[in-house]
Amino acid sequence: MSLRKPSAPFFSIVLGGYVGALTLCATSRVLGAAYTALWPVAIGACAGLIAAGWCHTRSALATTLVRTRLYALPVAVIVAGAAVVPVLPAVGVRGLEPWLREWIVEFFVFSLGGAVAYLVTINRYVTALHERESVLAEWHARPDRRYRRLLRAGGLVLGCSLLVVGFALIFVLEPSVNPLPAFGGALIGQAITAGRPRTYTLFESGLCVHRSRTINYQFVPRSQLRAVDLTADRLEIERGLPWPLPIRCATATVAHPDRVADALTRVLESAPAAD
Numbered sequence: 001m002s003l004r005k006p007s008a009p010f011f012s013i014v015l016g017g018y019v020g021a022l023t024l025c026a027t028s029r030v031l032g033a034a035y036t037a038l039w040p041v042a043i044g045a046c047a048g049l050i051a052a053g054w055c056h057t058r059s060a061l062a063t064t065l066v067r068t069r070l071y072a073l074p075v076a077v078i079v080a081g082a083a084v085v086p087v088l089p090a091v092g093v094r095g096l097e098p099w100l101r102e103w104i105v106e107f108f109v110f111s112l113g114g115a116v117a118y119l120v121t122i123n124r125y126v127t128a129l130h131e132r133e134s135v136l137a138e139w140h141a142r143p144d145r146r147y148r149r150l151l152r153a154g155g156l157v158l159g160c161s162l163l164v165v166g167f168a169l170i171f172v173l174e175p176s177v178n179p180l181p182a183f184g185g186a187l188i189g190q191a192i193t194a195g196r197p198r199t200y201t202l203f204e205s206g207l208c209v210h211r212s213r214t215i216n217y218q219f220v221p222r223s224q225l226r227a228v229d230l231t232a233d234r235l236e237i238e239r240g241l242p243w244p245l246p247i248r249c250a251t252a253t254v255a256h257p258d259r260v261a262d263a264l265t266r267v268l269e270s271a272p273a274a275d
Contacts, residue, residue: 004123004215011062011124012055018113020048025106035105062124066219074114119216126217129203137202137263139254144234147248148195155191159184198249202263204270207237209247220247225268230261237264 006014024044028035035041055061064070143151162184193211201208206221226238235257237247251257 003119005127006120006124007127008059008124009056011120012052014120015055015061015117016048016050016052018117019051020044021109021113023047025109029106062121062128065121066125067221072118074110074118077110077114122217122219123215126208126219129205129208133203133205135201135203136267137260138200139249139257139260140197140199141235141249141251141253142195142197144248144250146234147245150245151194152191155187155194159187159191162187197253200247200249202260202267204267207247207264222267225264228261228264228268230257235261 002010021044024035024040027033027043028037028040031037031039033040058064142148162180166180166184197212199210199212201210204222206219206223207225209218209220210216220239220243224240224243226240229236229238230251233251235249235251235254239246254260
């Protein structure tokens with residue numbers, strides 16, 4: 001079992017565990033019982049086992065979740081909540097803190113479990129691509145200098161802004177829940193490591209990007225790839241929303257950048273991969 005290359009059974013166990021944990025929390029709330037009481041544990045375990053078995057019988061579940069982007073729903077809810085909750089007192093919404101403290105366990109399970117499910121789902125999808133599709137091109141490169149500067153500047157500005165706003169809210173509104181500084185620190189960390197080398201793997205379905213010394217992948221569907229531009233020192237791949245910036249990688253360490261550009265062009269010109 002590996003987070004980097006999860007097998008189908010491991011993927012099913014993770015999603016089943018996530019469903020089971022959420023069911024346990026919901027059952028505990030409905031029955032007014034402790035989380036470790038017999039009925040919540042039994043119902044949560046049964047729900048988790050049923051969900052894991054159902055996931056295991058759906059060979060294309062990871063593909064469906066990634067292509068419909070449902071796998072990113074928990075992460076989107078977490079990010080939206082982190083942006084909205086700290087500023088609610090400023091617009092006159094009061095009494096939220098006691099409710100959040102009461103539901104802190106459920107939020108923790110939803111957030112942490114959702115992050116793990118997100119990671120395992122995208123990695124399982126990439127692993128499945130390696131199993132059923134041919135690799136059309138693969139290359140290793142750093143982002144080009146201009147792109148590195150843009151990523152670092154954007155990450156540092158946004159991260160520092162979240163830190164300033166988060167600490168300002170602490171002194172002005174004194175919210176009991178304020179994740180903005182944590183998100184700001186995470187963005188600053190991302191900005192610092194923005195120049196790490198990346199491995200790009202092209203399939204008919206799209207482009208996988210893996211940053212060195214991390215365990216997660218980024219997948220850009222073929223339908224989101226827009227154009228390819230190759231110059232003497234960089235390869236640029238334009239992509240659609242939700243990615244606001246193109247992929248720009250230096251060609252100094254790419255063995256045959258012209259072949260890579262040709263492979264990308266063929267994928268762009270071909271019919272979209274069947275869903």
